[in-house]
Structure formats: structure tokens, C-alpha cells
Amino acid sequence: MLLVVEQFLNGLQFGLLLFLLAAGLTLVFGIMDLVNLAHGSLYMMGAYFAATFAAWTGSFLLGALMALGATLVLGIVLEVTALRHLYGRDHLDHVLATFGLILFFNEAVRLIWGPAGLALPLPAWLTVPVPILPGIHYPAYRLAIIAVALLVALLLYLGVMRTRIGMLIRAGASNREMIGALGINIKLLYTLVFGLGAALAGLAGLMQAPILTVQIGMGENILILAFVIIVIGGIGSIRGAFLAAIFVGMIDTLGRAFLPNLLRQVLSGAAASTAAPALSSMLIYLVMAIVLVVRPEGLFPANRR
Amino acid sequence: MKAFTVSKAVTALMLAGLVLLPLYSHLSGNIFILTLFTRIIILALAAASLNLIMGFAGLMSFGHAAYLGIGGYAVGMLAQEGVGSGFIQFPVALAASAIFALVIGALSLRTRGVYFIMITLAFAQMAYYVASGLARYGGDDGLTIYKRSDFSGLIDLGNRTQFYYLCLACLFGVIFLIWRIVNSRFGLVVQGLRSNEQRMQAIGFPAKRYQLVCFVISGTMCGLAGALLANNTDFVSPAVMYWTRSGDLMVMVILGGMGTLFGPVMGAVVFLLLEELLSQITEYWALILGPLLLLIVLFGRGGIMGALGRANRG
Numbered sequence: 001m002l003l004v005v006e007q008f009l010n011g012l013q014f015g016l017l018l019f020l021l022a023a024g025l026t027l028v029f030g031i032m033d034l035v036n037l038a039h040g041s042l043y044m045m046g047a048y049f050a051a052t053f054a055a056w057t058g059s060f061l062l063g064a065l066m067a068l069g070a071t072l073v074l075g076i077v078l079e080v081t082a083l084r085h086l087y088g089r090d091h092l093d094h095v096l097a098t099f100g101l102i103l104f105f106n107e108a109v110r111l112i113w114g115p116a117g118l119a120l121p122l123p124a125w126l127t128v129p130v131p132i133l134p135g136i137h138y139p140a141y142r143l144a145i146i147a148v149a150l151l152v153a154l155l156l157y158l159g160v161m162r163t164r165i166g167m168l169i170r171a172g173a174s175n176r177e178m179i180g181a182l183g184i185n186i187k188l189l190y191t192l193v194f195g196l197g198a199a200l201a202g203l204a205g206l207m208q209a210p211i212l213t214v215q216i217g218m219g220e221n222i223l224i225l226a227f228v229i230i231v232i233g234g235i236g237s238i239r240g241a242f243l244a245a246i247f248v249g250m251i252d253t254l255g256r257a258f259l260p261n262l263l264r265q266v267l268s269g270a271a272a273s274t275a276a277p278a279l280s281s282m283l284i285y286l287v288m289a290i291v292l293v294v295r296p297e298g299l300f301p302a303n304r305r
Numbered sequence: 306m307k308a309f310t311v312s313k314a315v316t317a318l319m320l321a322g323l324v325l326l327p328l329y330s331h332l333s334g335n336i337f338i339l340t341l342f343t344r345i346i347i348l349a350l351a352a353a354s355l356n357l358i359m360g361f362a363g364l365m366s367f368g369h370a371a372y373l374g375i376g377g378y379a380v381g382m383l384a385q386e387g388v389g390s391g392f393i394q395f396p397v398a399l400a401a402s403a404i405f406a407l408v409i410g411a412l413s414l415r416t417r418g419v420y421f422i423m424i425t426l427a428f429a430q431m432a433y434y435v436a437s438g439l440a441r442y443g444g445d446d447g448l449t450i451y452k453r454s455d456f457s458g459l460i461d462l463g464n465r466t467q468f469y470y471l472c473l474a475c476l477f478g479v480i481f482l483i484w485r486i487v488n489s490r491f492g493l494v495v496q497g498l499r500s501n502e503q504r505m506q507a508i509g510f511p512a513k514r515y516q517l518v519c520f521v522i523s524g525t526m527c528g529l530a531g532a533l534l535a536n537n538t539d540f541v542s543p544a545v546m547y548w549t550r551s552g553d554l555m556v557m558v559i560l561g562g563m564g565t566l567f568g569p570v571m572g573a574v575v576f577l578l579l580e581e582l583l584s585q586i587t588e589y590w591a592l593i594l595g596p597l598l599l600l601i602v603l604f605g606r607g608g609i610m611g612a613l614g615r616a617n618r619g
Contacts, residue, residue, distance in 0.1 A: 035419055085603055091419050092365055093602045096559055099552045100598030107591035224430050224548065227423040235419060278438030285431035289412050292424065296415040 005136055007257040008250075013142050015249020016149035020204035021222060022229040022241040023156060024197030030236025031173045031193050034083060035091050037098035039201050039226070040219025041105035042078075046071045046202025047209040047218065048109060051118040060123045067206045068199055075198020079191050087190070106216050117215035120206075145207050152203065153242060160238065169193060173236065225252070228284055232291050234298030244299065248284050255283040312613035316567045319574065323473060327466045339465050341581065346472045347533045349573035350479055352557040354526035357483050359555070360564030361492065362519045363499030367422045368409070368429025369554050372402045372524045374436060374546030376531020381448040381541040391454030391462070395532050402528025403521050405432070410520035414513050429551055436543040447542025454536055462536050472533055476570070479526050484566055486522065495519050556598060562610025571609050 025039050049070045054063025082101065086094055122141055129137035160166040171179045172189055180186045205219065212218065229248050233240030260276035267275065291299060323346065330339040355369045379398035388394065413424045442448045453462040462468045486492045494515050497505045506512050535541040544550075553576070561572025579597075583590035605612065 029419070035422065082599055089602075091422065092359075092555075092559070095365070095367065095422060095552075096556060097599045097602040099549075099556070100595040100602070102549075102595070103591040103598070104595030107589050107595065111589050111592065220548070224427060228427050231416075231420055231423050231427070274438075274440055277440075278435045281434035281438060282431050285427055288424070288427060292412055292415055296420075 002136055003257070005133065006138065007254055009132075009138055009142065009146070010257075011250035011253035012246065013146050013149075013249070014253050015246035016146055016153070017204050017208055018222070018225055018229055018249050019153060019242050019245035020149055020200045020207075022226040022233070022245050023153075023238055024200040025223075025226050026230050026233070026236055026238060026241045027169075028194055028197045029230070031169060032087055032190050034086060035094040035098070036083070036197075037095060037223065038078070038101035038105065039197070040223030041102050042071055042075060042198045042201040042219070043205035043208075043222060044109065044214075044216070044219035045074055045105065046205030047120070047214040048113060048118065049202070050206035050209050051120040051214045052113075054120055060120075060126070063120075064206050068202055071202025071205075072195050072199040075202075076191055076195040078198070079194040083194065084187070084190070102220070109216050115216065117213040120209040120214060122210045141210065148203075148207065152200070156200075156238065165189075165192070225284070228288050230298075232288055232298060234301035237298070237300045240298060240300030248287075251287055252280075252284050255280040259283070310614070311616045312610055315613055316571070319567075319571060327469055331466075336465065339469055341577075343465070343469050343472055343537055344534075345573055345577045346469070346476050347530050347537060348554070348557065348577065349570040350472070350476045350533070351527050351530035352554050352561070352569035352573045353476070353479055353483060354523045354530065355554050356558045356563065356565075356569040357486070357526070358520055358523040359558055360568075361483075361487055361499070362495045362516055362523075364414075364516060364520065365422045365555075366413075366425045366520070366523070367548070367551050367555065368425035368427075368432075369524075369527055370546045370548065370550035371405065371409075371429035371432040372527035373531040373534055373550065374432060374541070374543065375402045375405050376528035376533075377535035377541035377545055378436060378439075378442070378448070378531075379528075380454060380532045380535045381450050382442055384450045384452060384454075385442060385448060389452050389455045391456040394454045395529070398532035399525050399528050402531065403525040406521045406524025407517070410517045410524070414516055414520065426548055426551065429546060430548055433543050433546040433548070436546060443542065445543060447540055447544070450535060450539045450541065453539065454532070468536070472537075475529060475533060479529070480566060480570070482526075486519075487566075491515065491518070560601060560608050562608035565608075565610040568608055568610040575609060 021039065021043055024042075025036065028034050028036050028039070046067055049067035050063050052063075053066040053070070054060050057063055057066070078101075082097070086097055126141040126144060128140050130140045130143055132138045132143075158166075160169060168179065168184055168189055172184075172186060172193075176186060201219075204222075208222075225248060229241060229244045232248065233242075233244030259280045260272060263272035263276050263279070266272075323342070326342050327339060330336060351369065351373055354372075355366065358364050358366050376398040379401045380394045383389075383394045383397060409425065409428045413421055413428065416424060436442075437445050453468075456462070460467055460471055462471065487496070494505065494510050498510070498512050498515060502512050531545070534545065557572035557576045558569045559572070560576055561570065562568030580590065580594065583593055587593070601608075607614065
């Protein structure tokens with residue numbers, strides 16, 4: 001029982017974290033029609049910034065806030081200098097150019113911070129276990145991640161659906177020429193959206209940093225999970241990304257936790273322990289394959305164009 | 306048909322260079338260059354196979370490294386289990402790649418555009434994780450191949466020069482095959498689907514079936530490259546299938562010139578030589594290579610072949 005609740009919360013936490021990453025990716029794709037492989041690099045930069053600033057200031061929260069701002073600025077700089085010129089080009093061009101950016105970021109990080117990973121220690125008040133149910137404790141920091149991510153998801157929803165900027169963003173997604181013709185500064189809007197996506201990726205990275213080590217290439221594996229989420233949820237749909245992210249987070253976490261035991265009841269011990277790690281890492285891709293067979297456009301396709 | 310163009314001359318020069326390279330290596334005693342170029346030729350073969358699906362069929366597969374791994378693991382696993390004959394290893398490698406391509410292709414071709422890019426990427430990554438989980442065959446650490454594929458005296462893969470020419474023959478064979486495919490009725494249908502799928506379907510061609518066959522052919526060719534690569538390094542590991550390798554292959558194709566017959570070969574030679582050169586200058590070579598890619602995408606349309614074509618006109 002304890003394990004089930006704990007893994008359930010772990011899955012929720014991981015899923016929400018994936019949502020932050022996938023939301024930025026799907027926003028940038030839905031609005032600018034840009035495939036950004038370097039989104040994972042922004043996630044990595046968020047984590048590195050947080051580790052560095054937290055060490056400078058001696059405060060985790062201050063470091064996190066500064067890292068958030070730094071990733072936002074980095075995203076804006078990246079958009080203005082490089083990615084802006086890719087809008088309207090072939091998707092293949094996007095893939096190649098942002099692939100080049102990944103190489104650049106990984107190498108730049110190696111140059112600046114060295115090849116060894118960094119650690120981002122948590123302040124004492126975040127490491128205490130919190131009783132969530134009678135007899136069941138859960139780390140405060142993971143609860144904090146869940147809370148922050150849910151809050152961000154809510155703000156994102158309100159921002160996109162209820163504010164003027166959000167209205168412009170949605171309008172830009174459905175018809176960019178028209179909104180430009182109506183006198184909206186579409187360039188500025190795009191830069192803002194990209195910055196927002198970068199900040200979301202940075203937030204995901206800096207929140208994940210204390211749980212895993214901060215290392216080169218940390219953004220790449222999780223980026224592919226974000227792709228899977230977008231494919232399952234439907235490209236360009238934030239709601240789809242939210243539901244699919246939680247779904248994927250749950251399946252991945254619960255699969256890794258319980259699949260070995262389930263297999264052991266069907267197969268012999270040796271066969272189960274060989275098959276379990278491969279099968280549990282395949283699980284979400286199998287789910288994706290099934291979704292594709294049933295709904296090639298994803299579960300919640302954004303109704304655009 | 307024009308008798309002489311710059312791109313043709315450069316291509317011929319490059320091919321002559323590849324054929325004569327072992328001679329230079331023997332005369333100068335530079336063994337390293339032979340090893341380097343064996344790798345380049347094998348990856349050129351993989352890039353050529355990717356070009357078939359990407360350049361001619363217009364399907365952006367971002368998971369082509371998976372076949373490199375599958376071909377390699379077929380050789381490695383069979384060698385591990387005591388089956389050393391290349392007459393068994395290579396057909397199995399090709400068949401395994403073809404089956405994987407068939408399954409992945411059938412699923413991925415349900416989608417288009419960016420979805421297709423992401424899905425092929427995700428499936429390749431799945432293959433990567435499966436290989437990492439194969440504890441019996443080295444898992445994450447990979448699998449050392451103690452004996453290269455044995456072709457019962459017909460050709461000795463342990464001999465550097467013989468192996469080089471085997472790889473070169475495979476490359477030329479594959480390019481010849483691609484040339485025949487592209488100019489066949491089948492190839493024209495596939496290229497027609499690239500230009501306008503709806504119209505082709507309206508004429509009555511079953512789009513998916515044609516694209517799937519092309520996808521399988523491409524994957525099988527890349528599986529051959531994988532089997533050769535495993536023999537070249539005497540080693541196969543999940544890293545062969547890592548998604549950055551798929552990205553490298555894509556870069557080679559674009560750099561050389563997508564949809565041209567010899568472009569991918571040119572791209573592989575230039576890309577890998579550049580990588581080698583930059584890594585000798587600085588440890589942080591990717592710091593230069595990354596932005597260089599960005600510049601090539603932004604300004605260099607049509608790759609090297611495109612630039613050579615312009616040089617001819619201007």
C-alpha cells in the first residue's frame with residue numbers, strides 16, 4: 001500500500017515535470033510551426049544555472065529564481081539570433097539547425113562547467129518527509145514540485161485562455177498572416193512565446209536537478225519523452241500535453257516499479273529479471289504505438305487550420 | 306545530357322580517390338587513413354540508404370541509426386552464440402533490419418510530417434533501450450566481437466585492404482541499386498508521392514504500400530551498413546543506435562545534397578573528415594561544428610551538390 005501510494009505520487013510528479021517540458025515544445029510548435037530539438041538543452045541549462053546560482057547566493061530559492069530568469073533571457077537571445085530565421089522553413093531544416101544547437105550547448109557546458117556533473121543540494125526545510133496519509137510519508141520536495149507544476153499549469157491555462165496576450169497567441173496559432181495584417185507585432189509575440197517555452201523548460205530542469213545529477217546530455221532523453229507526449233496528446237494542444245504527460249509519467253514510473261514483480265508471477269525468475277528492464281523501458285513506446293494505431297492524430301488534436 | 310559538369314567531375318574525382326586510397330595507404334605506410342576511410346565508407350552507405358527514404362521518398366526518418374544497431378547486434382549476437390559464418394550473419398542482419406523496418410514503417414506511416422520525424426525517433430530510442438537491457442549481450446557496456454564474420458576463405462575481413470574493398474563494393478552496389486530503384490516505375494511512383502500524395506492516390510496508387518516498401522528497402526540497406534560497422538569496430542554497443550547518430554546521418558545527407566545519387570557519400574566524407582580535423586585542432590570541436598550546421602542550414606541550400614551545380618552555371 002505504501003509503495004503503491006508512493007509510486008503513484010512519483011508518477012504524478014514525473015508526469016507534471018514532463019508537462020512543463022512538453023508544454024513549451026508544443027506551444028512553440030503550435031504557434032511558430034518550429035520543431036525545436038534544442039528544447040532539451042534549455043532544460044539542461046536551467047539545471048546548470050540553478051546549480052551555479054544556488055552555489056553563489058547560498059540560497060536554493062534565490063538560485064532557482066535567477067536560473068528561471070537566465071533561461072528566459074537565453075531563450076530570447078536564441079530566438080532573436082538563430083531560430084527566428086528558421087520560421088517558415090522546412091521542418092527538416094529545423095531538425096538540423098537545432099541538432100547543431102544541441103552539439104553547441106553540450107560542448108559549451110563541457111567547456112564552462114567541465115565534464116563532471118554538478119549537484120544541487122536542497123535546503124533542510126525541503127528534505128523533511130511530510131505525512132500525507134496516516135502512516136505514509138512523502139518527501140516535501142517532491143510535493144513541492146507537484147504543487148509548483150500544477151500552479152504553472154493553471155497559470156498557463158488562464159494565461160492562454162483568459163488574457164489578451166493569450167488571445168493573440170491563440171490567434172497567431174490559427175492564422176499568422178491575418179494577425180500580422182491586423183497590426184499585431186507578430187515578431188515580438190513569437191519572441192515572447194519562445195522565451196516562455198524556454199523558461200518552462202528551464203523550470204523543469206532546475207526542479208529535477210536536486211533529484212538527479214546535473215549533467216551533460218540530461219536534456220536529451222527527457223526530450224524524447226516529451227516528443228512521445230506530444231505525439232500521444234496531439235501536436236499544438238496544451239490540454240493534450242497535460243493529460244498525456246501525466247499518463248506517460250504514470251505508466252513509466254509504475255511500469256518500472258511493478259512490472260518486474262508482475263512478470264515474475266508469469267515467467268521464471270531469471271527470464272523475468274532479464275525481460276523486465278527492457279520491457280519497462282519499452283512500455284511508453286508501446287503505448288504510443290497503440291495510440292497511433294487507434295488515433296493517428298493523437299488523443300486530443302488541437303483543432304487548428 | 307551535358308557531357309561535363311563541375312559536380313560530375315568532383316564526384317568522379319572523389320570516387321577515384323576512394324578506389325585508390327589503399328594504394329596510397331600502402332605506399333605511405335599510413336594505416337590510420339585506411340581505417341578512417343573504412344568507417345567513412347560504411348557510414349556513407351548508411352547515409353545513402355537514408356537518402357533513399359528522405360531524399361527520394363520525402364519521408365524524414367530520424368531513427369535510421371536503429372538499423373545500424375540491429376545489423377550490428379545480429380552479427381555480434383550470432384558470433385557470441387558461436388555462429389561465425391558471414392553467410393549466416395549477414396542475411397540474418399539484413400532480415401532483422403527488414404522486419405524491424407516493416408513493423409516501424411507500418412506504424413509510422415500512419416502519420417506525416419513532424420509526427421513521422423518524432424515517431425521514427427522514438428522507436429529508434431526504444432531499440433536503444435532494449436539493447437541496453439540485453440544483459441546477456443553486454444547491456445549498456447556493449448558486446449565485443451572476438452572474430453569477424455567468416456566467409457570461408459572467399460574474403461578475409463581481418464585483412465584491412467580486403468575489408469576496405471568489400472565495404473566500397475557494398476557502397477557502390479547499394480548506390481547502383483538506388484539508381485535503378487529511383488529510375489524504375491516503382492521509384493517514380495515514390496517520388497510522385499513525395500511531390501503530391503493526394504494526386505497520386507487519386508490516380509489510383511496505394512501510397513502507403515509503396516512508401517512502406519521503400520522504407521523497408523532503405524532500412525535493409527542500412528542494416529548492411531550496421532553489419533559492416535560491427536565488423537569494422539569488432540564491437541557493438543547501444544551507443545551505435547543513440548539518436549545523435551541518426552542526426553549525424555541526416556546531417557551527412559543534407560550536407561552532401563539530399564535527393565542526389567552521390568550527395569550522401571560526399572556528405573559523409575566531408576562531415577567525418579571535418580569532425581576528424583576539428584577534433585585534432587581542439588577538444589571542443591562540437592563547439593564549432595554545431596554553429597557550422599546552423600549556418601549550412603541557413604545559407605547552404607542543396608548541400609555540396611547544390612553548390613557544385615551553381616558553380617557550374619555561374
